Amino acid sequence: MTAIVSLRHVSRTFTPRRRSSTAPAVTAVDDVSLDVEAGSVTGIIGHSGAGKSTLVRLINALELPDSGAVEVGGREVTSLSERELRRLRSSIGMIFQQFNLFGSRTVEQNVEYPLRIAGWDRAERSRRVAELLAYVGMSGAAHRFPGQLSGGQKQRVGIARALATRPSLLLADEATSALDPNTTAEVLELLQRVNRDTGTTIVVITHEMNVVRSICDTVAVMEHGRLLDHGPVYDVFAHPRFPETRRFIESTIQDAPTAATIDRLRAHHPGTFVTVSIVDSAAASAGPSAQQQVLETLARHRSVSSGVVFGAVVEIAERPYGSLTYALDGSPDAVRALVDDLAASTSVTVWPAVTPDGDAAPPQPGGPALVTTPDRLEVKGGRR
Numbered sequence: 001m002t003a004i005v006s007l008r009h010v011s012r013t014f015t016p017r018r019r020s021s022t023a024p025a026v027t028a029v030d031d032v033s034l035d036v037e038a039g040s041v042t043g044i045i046g047h048s049g050a051g052k053s054t055l056v057r058l059i060n061a062l063e064l065p066d067s068g069a070v071e072v073g074g075r076e077v078t079s080l081s082e083r084e085l086r087r088l089r090s091s092i093g094m095i096f097q098q099f100n101l102f103g104s105r106t107v108e109q110n111v112e113y114p115l116r117i118a119g120w121d122r123a124e125r126s127r128r129v130a131e132l133l134a135y136v137g138m139s140g141a142a143h144r145f146p147g148q149l150s151g152g153q154k155q156r157v158g159i160a161r162a163l164a165t166r167p168s169l170l171l172a173d174e175a176t177s178a179l180d181p182n183t184t185a186e187v188l189e190l191l192q193r194v195n196r197d198t199g200t201t202i203v204v205i206t207h208e209m210n211v212v213r214s215i216c217d218t219v220a221v222m223e224h225g226r227l228l229d230h231g232p233v234y235d236v237f238a239h240p241r242f243p244e245t246r247r248f249i250e251s252t253i254q255d256a257p258t259a260a261t262i263d264r265l266r267a268h269h270p271g272t273f274v275t276v277s278i279v280d281s282a283a284a285s286a287g288p289s290a291q292q293q294v295l296e297t298l299a300r301h302r303s304v305s306s307g308v309v310f311g312a313v314v315e316i317a318e319r320p321y322g323s324l325t326y327a328l329d330g331s332p333d334a335v336r337a338l339v340d341d342l343a344a345s346t347s348v349t350v351w352p353a354v355t356p357d358g359d360a361a362p363p364q365p366g367g368p369a370l371v372t373t374p375d376r377l378e379v380k381g382g383r384r
């Protein structure tokens, strides 16, 4: 794999313009090293102020780093002349949250604009514009003005315009943040199609993990200018190293039942509740039904009866991710042995047991649950 963008220890600090200002300097990007692989869809996720837009401006050379190296297409940006910088900028497609279309020009003229700047002749321009509008499903709106379009349609035009000169890199800065969920899904699908059809590398800047989960194959999490987790999307979801990343994941996926859900389920199901993770285990590649078969076989062997009471499984990067929760009924020793069997290959959460009179034995419902993994045994805290 080759990197189309390579950042090495890049920092950018903004100092107040006026000497008299008491505002502190802000390090918007702080010692970031990151490769964007050619042909990938890479997500950069972070809250407002994390430094995402500054990172984008460093990639398209609208900002230069105070220290570190930014390489785009194999060329170090600080070594480029003003003319080369302009050429680099125009070779990168950009789409924006607020679309940035010319309100006084038609859809067709908006898409044609970068081709004019790049010096394409009239016949070529008109062929290319027709092709692009057909590709984004906007042929019927060629003579309309942006003010007559919905947000989703405006973004389709924005994408057509960004692709006009066939850039190898497309930067999408919060491209779906102004759109409703259905329109967001349509625009993300279009971006994914662009990536698959043309091999264009796409860098998606977002504060929504849902966007990352939908189309990215790699993700970088930013906070206070620093890069936290970074890697293939599935790996970051499966093994977040930072609590901020975990919180982003929880904002898009409920990958296990909450203690309150467990309490509700107990009203209908007896037995010991265990939540078995479908992450990074053999079952993760084979899917939830394979995991269920494994559990049923082990349960029969231990004379424990089992039934699924809750499932939280989604697909990430075309692999299943989440958990299944079972009610296990059998002697305490047999259940314990079964949990040990399961924990040999994946992470297992044992929810507090229930006493014969129906109350949860200590620890109380909502209290700690015992988590067993192949290499650790720990008590997991409180209500989630």
Ligand SMILES: Nc1ncnc2c1ncn2[C@@H]1O[C@H](COP(=O)(O)OP(=O)(O)OP(=O)(O)O)[C@@H](O)[C@H]1O
Pocket: 014, 015, 026, 027, 028, 046, 047, 048, 049, 050, 051, 052, 053, 054, 055
């Ligand atoms: N030109 C500038 N001058 C001074 N401070 C700036 C400048 N650009 C960015 N900053 C500061 O740098 C920090 C990071 O800003 P940046 O816009 O890169 O974050 P972001 O993650 O894109 O946030 P948002 O999603 O709100 O745009 C913020 O504290 C911001 O105020």
